[in-house]
Amino acid sequence: MPPLARISWKYFYGMKKLLLISVLIISTRAYSQLDWPNYSTSIDNAQGTPSIGVAIPYNGNYHNFDKNVVGISHWNPGSKLGIDTALNAQTPLFFVYDTAGVYFLLPGVNEKNARDYEFTVLLDNKSVITPWGPVNRFTEQSIGSMKAGSGISGNYRAGTGQYLVAQLRNKAGQVISSRVVYFKKKAPAIALLSTSDNARAFTSLIKNEDHFSDNRQDLGWHRQYTSSLAGDSARLQLAHNENNILVQIDAKIYRKEALEYALYKGNTEIRQWAGNERANNYILLENLAPGNYRLLTRFTRQPESITELRFSLAPAWYNTAGFYAATLAFLAVAAAGWYFLAKYRKQKQASALAHKKAEQSTEALQNIHALLNPHFTFNALSSIQGLVMKGQVDAASTYLSSFGALLRETLKESKSDHIPLTKELENLQLYIGLEQLRYHFVYDLAVDADIDLFTTVIPPFLLQPFVENAIKHGFSKMNGEGVLTINILKQENDMLVKITDNGPGFDTAALQEGYGLSLSRKRISLQNREYGEELTGLQLDSTNKGATVIISFKNWL
Amino acid sequence: MFRAVIIDDEISNIENLTIMLRKYCPKITIAGTATSVDQGLQVMMETNPAILFLDIQMPDKGGFDLLKSIAAPDFEVIFVTAFDQYAIQAIKFSAIDYLLKPINTTELVNAVNRAIANIEKEKQNERLQNLVYSISHKNQLKIAVPGNKETLFISPETILFCKSDNNYTVLYLQHNQKLTSSKPIFEYEELLSAHGFIRCHQSYLVNSAFIKSWIRVDGDRLLMEEGHEIPISRNSKEKVKQAIGMK
Numbered sequence: 001m002p003p004l005a006r007i008s009w010k011y012f013y014g015m016k017k018l019l020l021i022s023v024l025i026i027s028t029r030a031y032s033q034l035d036w037p038n039y040s041t042s043i044d045n046a047q048g049t050p051s052i053g054v055a056i057p058y059n060g061n062y063h064n065f066d067k068n069v070v071g072i073s074h075w076n077p078g079s080k081l082g083i084d085t086a087l088n089a090q091t092p093l094f095f096v097y098d099t100a101g102v103y104f105l106l107p108g109v110n111e112k113n114a115r116d117y118e119f120t121v122l123l124d125n126k127s128v129i130t131p132w133g134p135v136n137r138f139t140e141q142s143i144g145s146m147k148a149g150s151g152i153s154g155n156y157r158a159g160t161g162q163y164l165v166a167q168l169r170n171k172a173g174q175v176i177s178s179r180v181v182y183f184k185k186k187a188p189a190i191a192l193l194s195t196s197d198n199a200r201a202f203t204s205l206i207k208n209e210d211h212f213s214d215n216r217q218d219l220g221w222h223r224q225y226t227s228s229l230a231g232d233s234a235r236l237q238l239a240h241n242e243n244n245i246l247v248q249i250d251a252k253i254y255r256k257e258a259l260e261y262a263l264y265k266g267n268t269e270i271r272q273w274a275g276n277e278r279a280n281n282y283i284l285l286e287n288l289a290p291g292n293y294r295l296l297t298r299f300t301r302q303p304e305s306i307t308e309l310r311f312s313l314a315p316a317w318y319n320t321a322g323f324y325a326a327t328l329a330f331l332a333v334a335a336a337g338w339y340f341l342a343k344y345r346k347q348k349q350a351s352a353l354a355h356k357k358a359e360q361s362t363e364a365l366q367n368i369h370a371l372l373n374p375h376f377t378f379n380a381l382s383s384i385q386g387l388v389m390k391g392q393v394d395a396a397s398t399y400l401s402s403f404g405a406l407l408r409e410t411l412k413e414s415k416s417d418h419i420p421l422t423k424e425l426e427n428l429q430l431y432i433g434l435e436q437l438r439y440h441f442v443y444d445l446a447v448d449a450d451i452d453l454f455t456t457v458i459p460p461f462l463l464q465p466f467v468e469n470a471i472k473h474g475f476s477k478m479n480g481e482g483v484l485t486i487n488i489l490k491q492e493n494d495m496l497v498k499i500t501d502n503g504p505g506f507d508t509a510a511l512q513e514g515y516g517l518s519l520s521r522k523r524i525s526l527q528n529r530e531y532g533e534e535l536t537g538l539q540l541d542s543t544n545k546g547a548t549v550i551i552s553f554k555n556w557l
Numbered sequence: 558m559f560r561a562v563i564i565d566d567e568i569s570n571i572e573n574l575t576i577m578l579r580k581y582c583p584k585i586t587i588a589g590t591a592t593s594v595d596q597g598l599q600v601m602m603e604t605n606p607a608i609l610f611l612d613i614q615m616p617d618k619g620g621f622d623l624l625k626s627i628a629a630p631d632f633e634v635i636f637v638t639a640f641d642q643y644a645i646q647a648i649k650f651s652a653i654d655y656l657l658k659p660i661n662t663t664e665l666v667n668a669v670n671r672a673i674a675n676i677e678k679e680k681q682n683e684r685l686q687n688l689v690y691s692i693s694h695k696n697q698l699k700i701a702v703p704g705n706k707e708t709l710f711i712s713p714e715t716i717l718f719c720k721s722d723n724n725y726t727v728l729y730l731q732h733n734q735k736l737t738s739s740k741p742i743f744e745y746e747e748l749l750s751a752h753g754f755i756r757c758h759q760s761y762l763v764n765s766a767f768i769k770s771w772i773r774v775d776g777d778r779l780l781m782e783e784g785h786e787i788p789i790s791r792n793s794k795e796k797v798k799q800a801i802g803m804k
Contacts, residue, residue: 222772222773222774223770223771223772223773224770224771225770226768226801226802349795394662397577397659397662398661398662400659401657401659401660401661401662401664402661403659404657404658404659405657405661408640408657411640412642419743420741420743422724422741423743452721452723452759452760453723453724454721454723454724454741454742454743455721455742455743455759455760456759457759
């Protein structure tokens with residue numbers, strides 16, 4: 001009796017293996033009839049040396065696999081995917097999301113040398129699907145870089161979370177090439193959810209068969225929910241006027257049949273599982289009635305992985321057809337008009353932005369140069385030296401730390417677009433304090449109470465060259481009677497900066513502009529280009545009783 | 558009298574600070590000085606000072622390395638540094654004083670006075686412990702917000718958004734809590750932009766993790782997790798879109 005029992009165990013084990021093989025190999029049809037453009041092939045290009053390649057089907061979805069072919073060790077640290085750690089960690093690993101199955105290509109193996117090699121396929125590196133044996137199928141056509149007459153396997157597939165190991169060995173029994181194909185779980189992810197009370201806003205998008213275009217924005221949606229929120233069902237409560245919903249699936253689908261969805265209202269199925277009828281990765285739910293909904297989505301070739309989105313739609317408070325029609329017409333016109341306007345403005349902005357980026361890095365350097373122009377820097381240091389020589393140690397120490405602070409700010413802010421007004425004025429006062437060491441003048445700084453110093457911004461060190469100009473041209477020949485006035489005024493939504501001196505004035509036309517001054521002018525015009533309209537203006541005015549510079553920042557506050 | 562230790566790798570800096578303290582801070586006596594972290598630890602142990610003037614950047618080991626090796630600091634630290642943006646930012650938000658070289662006399666006197674007030678108020682320096690922790694765990698930064706009686710330590714993940722109120726900033730926290738800080742909003746922007754905060758408006762800084770949706774009817778605004786609606790300014794739209802993953 002005991003020997004018999006042992007035999008029956010063996011028998012069952014063998015049956016199990018057979019069963020697996022019949023499930024796994026679904027197709028042995030002629031490979032020459034295969035639709036090769038539907039497959040992404042990965043073939044090792046080392047010509048001549050036999051190796052294993054992999055052919056993975058697209059089936060309407062360009063991201064049906066992972067193109068990054070790297071070793072197991074990269075994806076499987078700590079056996080995260082459950083791949084046998086006994087496998088060579090450098091073995092290329094492919095992810096497949098499509099349960100339709102893959103083919104192994106065997107470039108370098110052909111009918112002449114087929115006897116010199118053996119091929120095997122294992123499931124999860126445990127169960128033998130195809131035992132070691134010679135390659136006996138060959139292609140009639142070339143596939144990618146693989147010549148016609150090369151070896152090819154049958155079709156293999158496995159369940160999600162399982163993997164196949166294919167190996168090729170030579171006569172000596174040495175494994176010369178191996179590949180791992182992992183069937184990864186993949187349910188559709190929602191990239192963006194847009195809502196509107198007007199489905200027409202979305203129609204141009206869902207008719208667009210070009211799956212790669214991504215011009216979804218600015219189409220008259222009312223609200224958009226980003227990926228992290230669209231997936232979180234508990235939070236998605238829509239208002240009555242969000243009854244048209246455009247769901248964008250994060251996938252490069254190019255055949256709409258690759259995506260399926262079903263819709264439930266309460267427990268009633270209002271749309272059965274079926275392929276998407278719209279263009280590719282956009283699902284449009286039109287004119288929904290108030291209620292609680294569940295949208296189920298899945299990729300056709302992996303039907304067991306389903307994404308569920310729950311949302312509820314609040315009931316509407318009005319329902320007159322005339323009102324609705326009028327609104328609809330108005331919205332359509334407005335959306336179209338607004339769309340073109342937005343497009344136009346966007347173009348303008350984009351070109352300004354590109355230009356700005358190029359100039360920004362040089363600008364940072366120029367800012368440093370302008371502020372730390374040698375004339376100012378060394379004269380300031382020399383003035384401090386004078387204080388030391390005169391024994392005014394405390395004053396020298398104070399000015400030295402001011403100089404340090406100004407240097408620090410210059411280095412820090414030269415890269416910023418904007419800084420808070422309060423910081424600009426602090427820096428300006430540090431600068432003026434140092435200039436007061438060289439020229440004797442007094443200054444007055446006044447800011448309108450309506451201007452918030454902490455949230456209003458200004459390009460850093462923009463004002464300094466104008467102040468420098470006032471001091472240099474205004475006060476160099478005056479003996480202590482110089483008065484510098486800086487007023488920051490609010491005029492409706494504009495901010496005006498007025499810099500006045502009581503010096504002898506200068507000829508504005510023949511003004512010899514310093515480096516800093518011309519740079520500030522350039523920055524003002526750059527600022528205007530960036531926003532596509534004239535935002536800042538510059539006005540110079542000079543009489544023999546003094547000069548005034550007005551810099552205006554339009555719609556700034 | 559309060560005993561102080563100065564640690565700086567350059568002797569001339571120690572001499573300069575000693576002279577300034579002698580001249581402007583009569584309540585301070587110099588108990589010891591050191592030019593390296595290892596020597597500094599030795600001096601600290603021997604003298605047990607109330608105030609430590611500590612240079613952040615020194616060759617080999619920096620000032621933070623010294624602090625890491627002291628588990629329960631019972632002294633006040635005033636950092637002294639030449640230029641280190643990251644460290645200064647972290648220090649600013651731990652409510653600890655720092656001085657920039659060359660040292661400004663007024664700032665020195667103010668920092669010393671604040672340190673003395675703190676010594677009389679608290680036994681253990683929690684702010685310092687928090688700073689050392691934040692520096693060694695960059696992702697687990699906590700912001701110290703000094704209040705009347707105690708200093709609160711706030712984790713950025715619990716802030717929904719910040720609203721400017723002149724030179725103050727009101728922090729709106731989860732569960733309808735509010736907190737007023739005496740720092741202006743731009744300083745929070747500098748610190749928190751690395752933690753997913755976006756300046757969507759001149760008066761608002763929002764935590765992108767709490768944005769619920771973007772509302773376009775009646776002007777652009779962001780609907781936040783606990784129902785607040787935050788305006789989006791025209792110039793910030795592109796920035797906000799990028800930050801929340803809308804192309």
